[in-house]
Amino acid sequence: MATPMLECLALAAIVCGLDPGACLDHLRSRSPACDLIPAYEDLLEENVALALLARDSIPWASSVPESIFLRYVLPARVSQEPLVAWRPEFMRYTLPIALSSPDLETAALRIGAWCDSICDYRPTQARDQSPLVTWSSGIGRCEELTVFYIDALRSAGIPCRQAYTPWWTVCDDNHAWTEVWTPRGWKFGESAARVDSLGTPPWFAHNASRAGLIVAIAPDSVPGALAFRGGVSVLNVTENYADFAVLRIADDSTAVAVNVVNWGAFRTLATLRPPVREVRLGGGVYMLSWGWPLEMAVVTLAPGDTLVFDCTVPSPLPDYCEMNKEVGDL
Known part of the structure; x- marks a missing residue:
């Protein structure tokens, strides 16, 4: 049932072609469970109403798809x-x-x-x-x-x-x-x-x-996302900022973490969980980890490379490895 807040802005929403109730349903379906408690109902409705009001009031805002x-x-x-x-x-x-x-x-x-x-x-x-x-x-x-x-x-x-x-x-x-x-x-x-x-x-x-x-x-399910969790898609936009290489995992079942050194420890950049089998990464040296007992391998990627990594092939760690190397030094 529509509340007075949504009803009073229904006309404005019709002008900009969006239905307040449908927008509220969209927001609720993509909000975390903690935001859906009764205490936040009015807040979410107000959020929708004011978003539609801005879209209708600002001349160029309604041109946003x-x-x-x-x-x-x-x-x-x-x-x-x-x-x-x-x-x-x-x-x-x-x-x-x-x-x-x-x-x-x-x-x-x-x-x-x-x-x-x-x-x-x-x-x-x-x-x-x-x-x-x-x-x-x-x-x-x-x-x-x-x-x-x-x-x-x-x-x-x-x-x-x-x-x-x-x-x-x-x-x-x-x-x-x-x-x-x-x-x-x-x-x-x-x-x-x-x-x-x-x-x-x-x-x-x-x-x-x-x-x-x-x-x-x-805050939506986006095809091709690197990950999707809690109603949120994580999109890889590395190529908009840096020259990149492609790391591809050969098998279809293993979750592989891509790690770098930061603050004196290995930190995970991303975990490739099936069906995600490849990731675009900037040039550098990465520690891959997977399975239990934990297995690891060091890979080096230069911009433009495509590396296919097979987790089933033994790949012992080197005795010595420099992780934080500049791209020009690879």
Whole structure:
């Protein structure tokens, strides 16, 4: 049964060609179980209603394809941050910015500048804080700033998604950032970077060009995804940032983890679980692991290579191996 919130915006939704009830069903079917408790019902309905209101109010927002809107504007959360009613708070500021912008990319840049005027980078805790806490405190680490930027963009009808590298291969730690959908394709937009155009090479561009794996998150089931779990697809977008090689697993049944060294230990970039049998990786040296008792092998990939690895063939570890080698040194 439709609530007053959805009913009052039904006309606006008809104008932009989307049904509020269908959008709510879409959101619920792709939300984690923890978001579907009765306490969040009103929040999810408000999220849908305001997303449709922005789409109907901003002249260029209705040109965003329906599939892109449902996947990259409608979601009520970005990552593992607490679920809060962020959309009405952001819209008070982002909607006027979007309405005064001639196109989506200009609006994204202006909203990015607004975000940068409020928040700056500073390490916080391991668990993501909500975007409203980031707003009130004025600080956040990279993923929290990304959540803040994505929520700000989505509140103005701008499709966007989180991208990240699980672990750098040439230095310690990892990083997350925002990708913005435009009619000309996806462009990255870094938080706290103060750039003049989307796609401007960010501070981490050199590291990204040498990354082992870069992924983007889609809250939906997307064909060809590297992984799908919890209603979320992990998309391999490494080729948009770095020259890559292809690692292919020969057998059809073994789960194989691809590992690198980071913070003095082996860290998993991705696990290839059947039916996923190949992955695009940046050039580098990788430790593969599989089975129990655990088996391991070291492989070297240069950009342009295709390596077919057979887990059934014994491959003893070398006595000595340099894992974090530059692509030019391979």
